[in-house]
Amino acid sequence: MNVAEVNAMTAGWAGRVHGTTVLSGAGVWPLLAILAASADEPGRSELADAVGVPADDGMEAARQMLKALGDIDGIDAALGVWAQEAAQVYPEWAAQLPPANVGQLTGDPSVDKPELDRWARDNTGGLIEHCPVDVHPDLMLVLATALALRTTWVQKFSDDQLKPKHGAWAGRRLAGLNRTSRDLDELSVADTDAGPLSLARIEGDNGLDVHLVLAEEGQPPSDVLPAAIAVVGGEWPVRTGAQLLDAGDEPSAPGVRIVSAQRPSLSITTVRFSVRSEHDLTEHAELLGLQRVSRSREGHFSRIAPVALYLGQARQSAVATFSATGFEAAAVTAMGLSLVSMPVYKARGLQLTIDRPFGFVAVHRATGLVMFAGWVDDPEPWQDE
Structure with a gap:
């Protein structure tokens, strides 16, 4: 499993x-x-580099x-392919x-879109309701992944109202979460390029963790x-939570302070959240290696089919929910390959093609005097440079 490569891509995108x-x-x-x-x-090398x-x-x-993703407890992973x-x-x-999952596209949006949406729902447990691709007659091929992640906290939170006194959320009444753990090392602090970060590792019961990050x-x-x-x-x-506590001084870490407690412990206060996002991956074409293959003037995928195809769409729908009892997240990512076609313009024009024997007349414009007349039966052949 290419963990380093996937994490590098995720970090670049997150940046x-x-x-x-x-x-x-x-x-x-x-x-x-x-x-x-x-x-x-x-485009092949550009994508490989990405x-x-x-x-x-x-x-x-x-x-x-x-x-590897599908073998991880708590994660469902699926690939779907549909083609006209x-x-x-x-x-x-x-x-x-x-x-x-291999399916067929008909070219009819009223038939194809419900089928793609059903696949997205079925493979994310209903967390993603729609496959993020626009269906039209020139859409020849869709490649899609569906990921769904679910975990239950080993130690659950309790719900409580949170009303911050300072910062961007000051004065708001929020759905707060609290819990106290004896594992001090669920907290870690690092000095990074982005300044000091405080990370709280919330452990799931199936080997999946969520790190809450405060800067x-x-x-x-x-x-x-x-x-x-x-x-x-x-x-x-x-620096772990135990190291911070042993140091004795007030930690210089975001959101962290030393408090009075019956025994050494780590209390975490945070908020419930549910986040949904829609991403157009072509906005990050340079990062993701999509610049060349998304050019619609020519085909880029002769290994797939004899017709000229280009990447017309690349999108992701994602959701994540953090609650007192656990965490669930899902993403459906879709790549749509479309048929390369000649440009279609709204205005109308005329085209004359002279591709058989023809005559010519050379005229003095002002007087109309014909200077030369002739006929072409044998034009010049094309010469390669």
């Missing part, structure tokens, strides 16, 4: 976000790996990633795909999230 959001690089990466194995140059594996290994890397008959998808390409006030998510991913990945040294 571009603004405001409330949820995203899943793990949902995008297998699709990009499949596209890398399927694309023509120069996923961090050679293009020739992309299909197998996607297969291993999806299998007119796409003439090569059977040998389809045979190389990871195990997938100094005013730090943007585009700085904090990549730094937090690096901390979780062991790239920054940390």
